[in-house]
Amino acid sequence: MRLDKFLADMQLGTRSQVKEFIKKGLITVNGDIVTKADYKINELEDSITCKGVSLSYQKYRYFILHKPSGVVTATKDNRDRTVMDLLPKELSKDFFPVGRLDKDTEGFLLITNDGDLSHKLLSPKKHVAKTYYVECNGILNEEKIQKLKQGVDIGDDKPTLPAEIRVIHTSESTYVIELTITEGRFHQVKRMIQAVGGEVTYLKRLSMGGLSLDETLAKGAYRELSMDEVERLKRN
Ligand code: URA
Numbered sequence: 001m002r003l004d005k006f007l008a009d010m011q012l013g014t015r016s017q018v019k020e021f022i023k024k025g026l027i028t029v030n031g032d033i034v035t036k037a038d039y040k041i042n043e044l045e046d047s048i049t050c051k052g053v054s055l056s057y058q059k060y061r062y063f064i065l066h067k068p069s070g071v072v073t074a075t076k077d078n079r080d081r082t083v084m085d086l087l088p089k090e091l092s093k094d095f096f097p098v099g100r101l102d103k104d105t106e107g108f109l110l111i112t113n114d115g116d117l118s119h120k121l122l123s124p125k126k127h128v129a130k131t132y133y134v135e136c137n138g139i140l141n142e143e144k145i146q147k148l149k150q151g152v153d154i155g156d157d158k159p160t161l162p163a164e165i166r167v168i169h170t171s172e173s174t175y176v177i178e179l180t181i182t183e184g185r186f187h188q189v190k191r192m193i194q195a196v197g198g199e200v201t202y203l204k205r206l207s208m209g210g211l212s213l214d215e216t217l218a219k220g221a222y223r224e225l226s227m228d229e230v231e232r233l234k235r236n
Contacts (some may be wrong), residue, residue: 001040001041001042001043002037002039002040003022003027003034003036003038003039003040003041003048004018004019004022004038006041006043006048006057007021008090009057010057011088011090011224012050012055019037021050022034022036022037022039023035027048027049027050028048029041029046029047029048030046030047031047044057059113060112060113060114060117061095061112061113061224062110062111062112062117062224062225062229062233063087063095063110063112063223063225064110064111064211064214064222064225065083065086065087065097065111065221065222066106066107066108066109066213066214066218066219066220066222067105067106067107067108067219068086068106069103069104069105070104071083071085071086071103072103073099073100073102073103073109075092075095075096080103083109083111084096084111086220087111087222094113095111095113096111096112096113096118097109097111098111098112098118098121098122099184099208101205102187102190104203105203105204105205106203106205106219107132107133107203107204107205107206107213108205108207108211108213110208110211111222121208121209121233122184124183124184127161127183128184128208128209129181129182129207129208129209129210129236130180130181130182130208130209131178131179131180131205131206131207131208132179132180132181132189132203132205132206133178133202133203133205133206134176134177134189134193134200134202134203135174135200135201135203136175136177136198136200136201137173137174137198138173138174138175138193138196138197139172139175139197140167140170140175140177140198144196144197144198145167147195147196148163148165148192148196149162149164150162151163152192152195153195154185154192154194155191160181160183160185160188160192161181161182161183163179163180163182164179164180165177165178165179165180166178174201175198178206189203190203209232209233210232210233210235210236211225211229211232211233
């Protein structure tokens with residue numbers, strides 16, 4: 001791999017910024033200062049430092065994006081902006097969103113280049129928990145709460161699996177709940193609410209696989225997961 005690509009992949013800066021670092025002699029490879037951006041390194045074996053700080057290459061990386069409404073969950077789209085447009089360009093080649101949030105849904109979205117973990121998190125057999133904050137039009141009563149909890153017919157072969165509900169607010173014609181589901185069927189939350197005679201007016205994913213959206217992460221912002229968080233995700 002080229003040295004400048006490695007440094008940009010490590011998020012040290014843009015490709016032109018890292019080229020400047022290299023030119024200035026701030027980068028060493030196996031103890032020697034290297035001033036050529038196209039110098040070839042073995043990212044898994046060579047010891048590379050920037051200003052004396054050692055950089056280790058991670059094959060897989062994980063980002064949490066606070067998805068805003070209006071962008072589509074895809075790697076490419078001919079018409080709309082995608083979630084990948086909100087991340088650094090360097091990530092556009094190998095990274096992808098894990099699962100899908102609708103264009104108008106906001107909240108927790110994991111972006112990674114780890115196909116294996118993505119597959120596990122999305123596998124119907126793994127029952128990974130996802131919690132949504134859901135604002136609805138309609139009337140919520142005990143019967144509907146029980147239906148949503150126990151499983152509802154949303155027009156698929158089988159009813160939905162049991163879900164958890166926390167009622168946050170109800171009025172005569174609207175309600176707000178937190179709904180935790182362990183499947184990922186197409187438009188699942190909207191279809192569950194529809195099945196009990198309601199309509200989702202706002203949907204936000206709060207958590208997935210034991211990780212929650214940070215209060216401080218603004219809409220459209222992202223951050224890299226810590227090693228502890230990645231471990232937690234793998235355990236869940
Ligand atoms: N359920 C939905 O209906 N939409 C989403 O975006 C996510 C879950």
